[in-house]
Amino acid sequence: MLENNGQKQNDKQKHYRGQIIKALSGFYYIEENQTGQIYQTRGRGNFRQKDQSPLVGDWVEFVADNDQEGLVTAIAERKNAMIRPPVANVDLAFLVASVTDPTISPKLIDRYLVYIESLGIQPVLYLSKLDLLTENQVQDVDQLIALYQEIGYAVFTSEQDLSQSQTLKDLVQDKVVVAVGQSGVGKSTFLNEILPVGDIATAEISKRLGRGRHTTRHSELHDVFGGKFADTPGFSNISIDYIPKEDLDNYLPEFFALKGQCKFRECTHQHEPKCAVKAALAAGQISQQRYDSYVQMYQEIASAKPQYNKRK
Structure with missing residues (x-):
């Protein structure tokens, strides 16, 4: 059930329901669930007073006279919410980890997987930059892939043509999906490969810092293979202290x-x-x-x- 914010609504405005597909500069862009039309909205002021914040992926009620001046009035109960990245109602998470430049340690992969599992989200592992491996490194990566597959995780790699992967299409269908991982590991390149039109900005690794620059500045849902795919900002670390x-x-x-x-x-x-x-x-x-x-x-x-x- 949606939580009413307690403020009176203008009866002259039309009432809608939809999903937030993008949040940027204080605006929430909502895809109306009947027509698919996109509305630009803002949140009601008392959301902040109630310690609520609309997130990409939220199902919301909103009022609007036109597609540029809507107002979010209520947020539906969430099945989950990822704070880092800020996306709600996530079904599936692709953990993007690079095998080189930067090399992501298996312990960090395990940490991310625990974080994802603890939110009730199905994890999928994507290993990027396999084309940069030396011959001596290939065997180690093959063993890593075999380990996670044996545990039961689906594993994809940058060597696969994901746009033609039926397994990927079946996984994504009717789901809200995120790509998570550190900056510079290849999340945007990964999404560019599967989006109908590659339009996600990418950037080179910062050699001085030894990690990637943040190339994604906001969260947004894209239509991919019958699901909703979020491109989200990278981050350096996550806390798991909330897990008993x-x-x-x-x-x-x-x-x-x-x-x-x-x-x-x-x-x-x-x-x-x-x-x-x-x-x-x-x-x-x-x-x-x-x-x-x-x-x-x-x-x-x-x-x-x-x-x-x-x-x-």
Whole structure:
């Protein structure tokens, strides 16, 4: 049910419902759900008083006399909201990670995957810049791909023609999809490959800083393969402190598959005897890389100060 903002509406204005497809400079661009017409709107002043902020992906009610002067009046309840990037009601997230220039570590990939899983969003992995690999590096990347596929993640690479991928089309159909990852890893190039007209700005890596420049300045939904695809600003890090440490294993699929099989209910999978996760690690059923990522994230959450133990 939509939350009414409590202000009286002008009966002379027409009432509409739609989805925010772009937010830019204080304006919200809404695709009306009956006609598909785009309306430029602003938010009601008391959204801020109620600590509400419309996000791209939100379903909203709005009033408008024309397509340039609308006003958002209510925001529908969200299934989720990604603060970084700022998109609501996300179904699927492509984690874009570059294998070089800059090289993204497997532990950082695992961190992003946990973040995505914790929001109830289906993660998909996209590895970019494979064309820049040396022959000696190819084998390592092939092993990384095999690891994530064995866990159950769909993996795409920059060597594939995504515009012709039926698997990708089936994944995206009727979903709100985001591409997330650090700046400079190739999110905009990835989207340029699948959009009907490549119109997402790209930029070269900043050699001095060793990371990418932020090439995307706002969030916007694009129609792709029957779904809505968001291009979103890159970011350098994410906080996972809001996840209770005892719930962390829920967001690593191979750990979650063993839930309830440890001797102790509150097993941390680190020091306890008869731990199903450690047994699977010893048997080679869980990779050392993923286990090390889990331990690092667990210790980070456990050592976080209580006042910072929240989503950021």
